[in-house]
Amino acid sequence: MRPLDGIRVLDFTWVVAGPVATRILADLGADVIKVERRGAADFGDRRGGLSGTLMRGKRSVVLDLNRPRGLDLARRLVAVSDVVVDNFSARVMSNLGLDYEELRRLKPDVVCVRMTGFGLTGPDRDHVSYGPTLQALAGYTLLMAEPDGPPAGFGYSYSDLAGGNLGALAVLAALWQRSRTGRGQLVDLSQLEAVASLVGPTLLARGLDGGTSTPTGNASQERPGAPHGVYPCAGAERWLAITVFSDEDWGRFVHALGDPEWTRAARFATRAARLEHAVELDRLVAAWSRHQVAEEAMVLLQGAGVAAGVVANAEDLCGRDPQLAARGHFVEVPTPEGRTVRIDGPPFLLSETPARVGGPGPLLGEHTDEVLAELLGSSEDELRALREEGVLG
Amino acid sequence: MRGALAGLRVLDLTGQQGALAGKLLADLGADVVLVEPPGGGPLRAIPPFWQGLPDPERSLFFWFYSTSKRGITLDVARPPGAALLRRLAADADVLLESEPPGRLAALGCGPESLRALNPRFVIASITPFGQRGPYRDWRASDTVAQAMGGMLFVNGHRDGPPLRALGLQAYHQAGIFAAVGVLGALFARDRTGRGQDVDVSLQAAVAGALEHVTGLWHQAGTVAARQGTLHWTRYFRVGRCRDGWVMHCTVGDWTSLVEWVKADGVAADLGDSAWEDVRHRATGAEHLFDVLDAWAARYTVAELVEGAQLRRIPYAAVRPPEGLLRDPHLAERGFFVPIEHPELGMTVPYPGPPFRLTDTPSRIWRRPPRLAEHNDEVYGEVGLTPAELATLREQGIV
Numbered sequence: 031m032r033p034l035d036g037i038r039v040l041d042f043t044w045v046v047a048g049p050v051a052t053r054i055l056a057d058l059g060a061d062v063i064k065v066e067r068r069g070a071a072d073f074g075d076r077r078g079g080l081s082g083t084l085m086r087g088k089r090s091v092v093l094d095l096n097r098p099r100g101l102d103l104a105r106r107l108v109a110v111s112d113v114v115v116d117n118f119s120a121r122v123m124s125n126l127g128l129d130y131e132e133l134r135r136l137k138p139d140v141v142c143v144r145m146t147g148f149g150l151t152g153p154d155r156d157h158v159s160y161g162p163t164l165q166a167l168a169g170y171t172l173l174m175a176e177p178d179g180p181p182a183g184f185g186y187s188y189s190d191l192a193g194g195n196l197g198a199l200a201v202l203a204a205l206w207q208r209s210r211t212g213r214g215q216l217v218d219l220s221q222l223e224a225v226a227s228l229v230g231p232t233l234l235a236r237g238l239d240g241g242t243s244t245p246t247g248n249a250s251q252e253r254p255g256a257p258h259g260v261y262p263c264a265g266a267e268r269w270l271a272i273t274v275f276s277d278e279d280w281g282r283f284v285h286a287l288g289d290p291e292w293t294r295a296a297r298f299a300t301r302a303a304r305l306e307h308a309v310e311l312d313r314l315v316a317a318w319s320r321h322q323v324a325e326e327a328m329v330l331l332q333g334a335g336v337a338a339g340v341v342a343n344a345e346d347l348c349g350r351d352p353q354l355a356a357r358g359h360f361v362e363v364p365t366p367e368g369r370t371v372r373i374d375g376p377p378f379l380l381s382e383t384p385a386r387v388g389g390p391g392p393l394l395g396e397h398t399d400e401v402l403a404e405l406l407g408s409s410e411d412e413l414r415a416l417r418e419e420g421v422l423g
Numbered sequence: 424m425r426g427a428l429a430g431l432r433v434l435d436l437t438g439q440q441g442a443l444a445g446k447l448l449a450d451l452g453a454d455v456v457l458v459e460p461p462g463g464g465p466l467r468a469i470p471p472f473w474q475g476l477p478d479p480e481r482s483l484f485f486w487f488y489s490t491s492k493r494g495i496t497l498d499v500a501r502p503p504g505a506a507l508l509r510r511l512a513a514d515a516d517v518l519l520e521s522e523p524p525g526r527l528a529a530l531g532c533g534p535e536s537l538r539a540l541n542p543r544f545v546i547a548s549i550t551p552f553g554q555r556g557p558y559r560d561w562r563a564s565d566t567v568a569q570a571m572g573g574m575l576f577v578n579g580h581r582d583g584p585p586l587r588a589l590g591l592q593a594y595h596q597a598g599i600f601a602a603v604g605v606l607g608a609l610f611a612r613d614r615t616g617r618g619q620d621v622d623v624s625l626q627a628a629v630a631g632a633l634e635h636v637t638g639l640w641h642q643a644g645t646v647a648a649r650q651g652t653l654h655w656t657r658y659f660r661v662g663r664c665r666d667g668w669v670m671h672c673t674v675g676d677w678t679s680l681v682e683w684v685k686a687d688g689v690a691a692d693l694g695d696s697a698w699e700d701v702r703h704r705a706t707g708a709e710h711l712f713d714v715l716d717a718w719a720a721r722y723t724v725a726e727l728v729e730g731a732q733l734r735r736i737p738y739a740a741v742r743p744p745e746g747l748l749r750d751p752h753l754a755e756r757g758f759f760v761p762i763e764h765p766e767l768g769m770t771v772p773y774p775g776p777p778f779r780l781t782d783t784p785s786r787i788w789r790r791p792p793r794l795a796e797h798n799d800e801v802y803g804e805v806g807l808t809p810a811e812l813a814t815l816r817e818q819g820i821v
Contacts, residue, residue, distance in 0.1 A: 031614065033607040046634060058607050071701075073638065080638025149779075154752035158675060158737040161634075162659040166670040169744025171652065171661060173589040174578060181661050181668055181741055182586055183652055185577035186634040192777075195599045195632065200778040202606040203451050207427035207783050209613065215782035223758055227777040229744050230590040231487040235471045236745040237759060237772035238483070243743045248587050252439055252484075252565055253469055259566075260575065260584045267648075269585055271570035337551075337562040339571035341585050344640035344647055347573040347630060356556030359627050360637070372641035377596075377631030378604040379553070382619035383611040385604075 031383050032059025037205065039063065040104075040111040041088065042128075044070060046161065046187055047221055048117030048145050049084040050194025055113070055201060056087035057376040057385040063111070063401055064090045065104060066394060068423040077390040078363065078371020086363070086373050087388030091402070092395035092423030095126055100421045103402065104128070108136045110405050112208075113201055117145035117193075117221075120155045130216040139214040141204040145197050149220030159221070161187025168226045169233075175245035192228050193221035249308070255279070255301060256308040257315045260341055263324035269341035270324045272315065272331065277301055279336060286334035287318060348372070363390045398422050426452015427783040431609070434458055434511055435492060436499070437521040438465045439565075439591070440625060441549035442488035443598025444519050448605070449491035450776050450785045456515075456801055457492040458499070458508070461819055463794050473767065479794055480766070486791045490762070490773060494792025495801045496821050504820045505530045507802075513540045514805050517605050521549045524559050534620050544618040545608040547601045553624035563625055568593035572629020573636050580651045589744070597628040657708035658701075661741055662716040667724045668741035671715050672731075673704045679734035689718045748772070762790050795821070 037060040041052045044066075056062040064085065073080040091107075094100040105128075108114055114133055116123050123129050123144065130142045144150055147159030162183075165171055171183030200217045208214050226233070232251075236243060248259035248271075255275030263270050274283050277300060284293040292298075292314055297307045304311055319327060324340045331338035340346055348360055361375045376385040402408040408416075416422050431453040435445035449455035457464070466488060467479035474481070497511075498504040509532060512518060518537065520527060527533050534546050548554060551563030566587045569575045574593070579586040604621035612618055630637065635655045639645040652661035658674045673680070677699060684690040691714045697703050704711055719727055724740045731738035740746065747753055759772040776785035798821055802812050815821045 031611070033610040035614075054603060058610075075642050079642025080635060083638045083641070148752060149756055152752040152756045154732075157732050158735050159739065160659070160672060160674070160737050162654050163670045163672060163737050163739035166661075166668075166741040167739050167750075168747060169742065170589045171670065171741045172668065172743050174586050176583060176586070179580075179583070181652060182579050182583070183661070183741075184588070185579075185647070185649055186636070186655050188574075188588070188592070188632065188634075191596075191632040191634060195596065195603070196777045199447065199599060199603050199606070200780065202603060202610075203427040203785070204780055204783075206606060206609065207780070209610075210430070213782065215780055217778055217780050219778035220756070223753070223756075223775065224777040226744075226747050226753075226758070227774055228590055228592065228595045229747075229774070230595070231471070231484045232590065233744050233747065233774050234483050234487045234771070236743075237748055237774075238473065241745075243745060248566065248584070250564070250566070251589075251591055253465075258564075260570065260587070262584070269570075269576070271567045271575065271587075273564035273566050275564070332558075332561045335562065337564045337567045339563065339567040341570040341576050342573045343576045344573065344636050344645065348637055348640045351571070353552050353556045353558040353571075353624075354627060354630060357553055357624065357627055359630060360641075374630065374633075374637050374641075377624070377627040378600040379622040380604060380608055380611070380619055381622070382615070382617065383607075385607060 032385065033383055034058040034060040037061070037113065038111045039113040039115060040065060040107050042114070042116035042118070043145070044117065046084065046190035047193040047197070048115060050191055051145065051197030051201065052088065052115055053084060053086055054195065054198035054376065056388055062088040063107065064088045064392065066090055066092050067094065068092055068394065075371070076393055077365045077369065078373050082371050082391035083374045085391035088392055089397035089401055090392035090395055091398045094421055094423060097421050099416065099419065101126065103406065103421070105136055106406050108133055108140065111137065111140065113141045113143065113205065115143045115145065115197070115201070119158055120146045120150050134214070139208055139212060141201060141208060141214045141217070143197060143201055143217040143219060145193060145219045145221060147221050149223065150218045161189040164189040164222050164225055167222055169229055169243065173243055173245050176247045177245055179245060189221055189225040193219065193224040196224045250275070254305055256304040257311050259312055261316045261319035263319050263322050263327060267343070268324040270319055270327050270338060271341055272336065272338045274336065280304065282334045283331065283336045286331050286336060361387050363387055365390045395423055425783065426785065426788070427780050428453040431517065432456070432515040433517040433519060434515050435519045437519050437549060439469065439488070440594050441519055441521040441598060441601060442466060443595050444547065444549065444601035445492060446488050446490055447598060447602045450787060452783065452788070455492045456797070457489060457494045457792060458497050459494060459794065461496045461498050461821065467794070486771065489791035491788040492792055493797040493801060494794065495798050496795040498820050499530055499532065501820060503815065503818060505532050507815070507820065508532050509537065509540055510805055512537045512544060516543070516609070517545045517547065519547050519549070519601060524550055524554050538618060542617055543612055545605055545612065545621065546618070547605050547621035547623060549597050549601050549623045549625070551625050553627065554622045565591040565593045568625035568629055572626045573633050574629045577636060577647050577649055579649045581649055585649065592632070593625045593629045596632040597623050597625045600628045600631060653708060657705040660708070660712040662712065662719045664719050664722050664724045664727055669719055669724050669727050670739045670741055671712055672737045673711060674701060675736045676734055680736050683730065683734065684715070684718050687718060687721070760787055762787050764790050766793065
């Protein structure tokens with residue numbers, strides 16, 4: 031049993047943010063039916079890897095929504111779904127005649143989640159966006175930089191993950207409300223607002239002090255402390271994150287290093303003093319770390335009770351990390367073709383009714399006949415006729 | 424109007440690692456009771472402070488994560504405090520906690536003890552590495568969790584160090600997944616009548632907030648590298664305008680973009696038909712963005728973004744977070760919500776909820792609690808008499 035057994039999600043999402051939201055619902059047991067069109071770009075092998083990680087456990091139906099009969103099939107699927115999700119620009123679903131008012135006529139208690147870039151109202155509601163542009167607008171790109179350095183930002187669309195993971199929460203909250211009252215509702219999720227809501231206390235501070243934010247490299251954003259940052263280790267592109275906050279942390283750190291002479295300087299004796307001399311401290315820590323194997327230094331420092339960790343690259347993460355392996359974070363999933371593909375699993379564990387990867391990513395249109403027959407009672411003759419008309423892609 | 428989660432009672436024992444989970448649930452309408460040690464929880468000691476004055480009631484850090492929560496104090500480390508926690512748990516739906524694995528059990532407040540009193544109880548633990556596995560007793564800060572979860576390696580310039588995110592995104596993702604897991608457990612409880620444990624690891628939560636890193640490894644053994652502001656898809660890069668930075672985008676309406684650059688007379692070879700193939704634009708991204716950078720330098724950020732959006736090209740300003748505070752679009756949508764802090768005689772503009780449930784909105788229902796503000800109220804609700812409460816207060820338990 032899984033928590034969302036019996037819940038059906040009609041999934042019009044594409045690229046990343048929307049599929050991230052619906053993959054969590056699929057992990058939790060929902061029957062997620064992806065409505066796709068032929069010719070849309072994807073990320074290679076649909077079964078595993080990046081596509082499979084986005085589409086794990088979903089079913090795929092191809093419908094040509096620009097044909098009346100294709101749209102009619104979509105509307106009939108709405109009538110048997112609990113949740114309808116899309117992440118198009120605001121006007122797309124309206125232009126298709128699938129806005130919330132219409133969906134509600136088809137399914138009175140539907141939960142409709144519109145994951146647009148800018149939201150359904152406001153002067154920029156029709157602006158176009160992708161994850162990189164939204165995280166730039168929210169301040170991440172400019173502020174993720176070294177002090178006085180040019181913007182660097184995320185190497186990927188964190189905004190899509192922020193909006194997607196929060197989108198799953200929005201669906202669950204609306205479904206919870208529906209389970210208590212019998213009423214569905216419209217959820218207006220602006221991906222800009224979703225990622226902006228995660229900037230955190232900095233944004234509250236700027237609202238109060240009217241000040242200017244400047245990049246602080248890898249300095250702490252929680253309790254102030256030093257050394258705090260990312261330090262080079264032996265070998266190419268090997269790095270260790272080390273975070274020392276309290277004087278007790280410092281004592282453990284110094285002890286782990288074998289009490290070297292330089293750590294006894296008065297200018298490093300207290301947290302305030304270490305913060306004041308953080309640049310010099312970083313240089314000295316780097317002079318030590320440069321000769322360490324990253325994994326060994328991590329074990330040494332963690333053994334002493336210091337929060338430290340390898341800056342994991344893809345191979346560290348997926349191929350070597352014993353902790354994620356012990357949690358079963360990455361899974362091998364068999365495909366109907368007899369292959370085995372690797373996919374990321376849900377990042378949280380439920381003890382009694384676990385979320386899990388229900389299957390590999392679907393091939394394009396793999397479940398068209400199955401879904402239309404099962405949910406709409408379409409006969410083989412009808413399906414053949416629809417296919418000949420080009421309605422099924 | 425009541426929130427979507429009205430009627431749910433949540434006990435929030437978390438520190439900064441899990442504080443967002445309680446905020447999300449509280450803003451959605453759950454009755455979230457923040458349980459702090461008698462001297463105040465760790466968040467109250469974290470800067471920045473209002474007007475720079477360190478004080479448990481002036482931490483903006485605490486304020487951000489504590490909206491809509493009620494607040495009580497309780498020393499769970501001492502037996503009468505642990506007993507009182509069990510009494511609170513008997514009457515609640517959910518516990519959020521971020522203690523080191525095993526600590527609550529050692530205090531007699533582990534999942535078995537609490538569920539013996541309340542079989543329907545959902546317990547969500549947010550810890551650096553989760554409740555089991557070889558690293559379960561290791562420590563992590565937000566930065567260490569970002570590092571070990573794979574977020575950090577791919578951020579930064581090629582010749583510089585990896586860079587951590589703006590904001591505590593390991594804690595934030597863990598908070599989101601905890602809230603998701605709690606709701607999943609509550610849906611399951613509707614069927615089974617039983618609660619369960621939700622095990623959230625900061626490291627795994629970060630790994631669950633990656634895009635290309637794991638997928639490209641799974642499918643091709645590719646180790647994604649840092650490449651400055653060039654997005655991994657190679658369709659986005661930061662460029663310089665007259666007065667600031669802009670995010671270029673070469674997916675969207677390519678024809679309109681090229682027409683525009685051509686009209687300005689600096690299109691170089693961008694008019695070549697080969698560039699119409701989106702894959703070619705990825706392959707030749709460095710050259711493409713160099714041409715676009717030279718073009719963008721003649722515009723202000725505002726001119727470029729306005730012109731691009733008119734042509735349905737997804738350009739955006741690269742601006743500091745305070746740009747959000749001055750954004751007319753967000754102002755019209757009321758993203759920032761003014762909340763009164765009467766004790767300080769001020770109004771605080773809180774960033775709004777991440778999404779809008781139009782019928783039962785997520786909103787800030789009350790300002791963050793002052794230390795011990797709701798002791799009488801909450802302990803009264805579980806049946807403590809004023810005399811009992813006075814005794815506990817004398818003992819320093821509350």
